[in-house]
Amino acid sequence: MFAKTTTSLFTLALAALSAQAIITPTSPDSNTVVKVGEKINALWTVDSTDNWNDVEIQLMTGDNLQMVPLATVATGIDGTKVASYSFDAPDVSPYSKIYFLQFTNGGATTNVTWTTRFTIAGADGSTTEPENSTVYSGQTVQWGTGTLLSSVTTDGSSNSTSSSNSTSDATSGGASASTASTSVSMSDSASSSDSSTSATSESSTSASASGSRTAAGASAASASASSSNSNSGAGQVTVGLGMVGVASLVGLIMAL
Structure with a gap:
């Protein structure tokens, strides 16, 4: 016990x-x-x-x-x-x-x-x-x-300050990187926009030229058709007059 x-x-x-x-x-x-x-x-x-x-x-x-x-x-x-x-x-x-x-x-x-x-x-x-x-x-x-x-x-406060500075530097670096990235993106966008505008302009110019050539071709075809029609009309008049002359000669011969 x-x-x-x-x-x-x-x-x-x-x-x-x-x-x-x-x-x-x-x-x-x-x-x-x-x-x-x-x-x-x-x-x-x-x-x-x-x-x-x-x-x-x-x-x-x-x-x-x-x-x-x-x-x-x-x-x-x-x-x-x-x-x-x-x-x-x-x-x-x-x-x-x-x-x-x-x-x-x-x-x-x-x-x-x-x-x-x-x-x-x-x-x-x-x-x-x-x-x-x-x-x-x-x-x-x-x-x-x-x-x-x-x-x-203290050492603790020194380390804390160092960490704070590192964080600040990292934030600064991040901001700079972000700014640089934004600048690059804006630059790329501007370049793309310029390229797109240039391409659109070239396409418009090309289309305009093509349209002009097409219009010119159409005008030439129209002129050719008009000329052909005129020549065809002239030929028909000439043939008609010839037929009238032949008929007159036949009539005179029959009268004799």
Whole structure:
């Protein structure tokens, strides 16, 4: 009975741990010093059972009990498959070991984890010591409250901008291709129209010439027929006169 109870409690404890499981940040750490403009590499352990598939990362400052968010540097990261994220260190004030990263799943503040404090230094490497120190659970923690002097740019936003430009270029290219295609089509249509007009004109000219030749032929035939009719009429008159002359001669002979 005791063994069964122990097993049941152990199973429930594991279930509770699984329900509250979180990713474990490993970088940046207390030894990390990043100059303004350099990459801040956020690293964490991946556990596919944690269901941290909507990781949000924020750059933070302040003490342990009054944390101040400076900027959201990433959202929507699948923490069950991806174990890192990079972004450019923004310009801040002061340059000191008073900055850290906060990780949540979908922004839920009921399950939060953090890195240790790390240093953001000036572009020339200059830094100052944290202004404050507080003892938490027997451990002295140095801290301070920084401010953001420039916006945070990330690899994700850079890739997004690149994609946007590619899309814009592709759209431009498509529009140019479409314009070129339209021009070619219009040109081809114009050429076809010109060819058709030319062909129609040639056909009309050919028909006109053919009609003229036909009319000329008809006129010639008519003239020939008229001439033939005239000649035939003249022949008939001549024959008639000849017959009259013969009849007269026959009459005279009979009278004698």
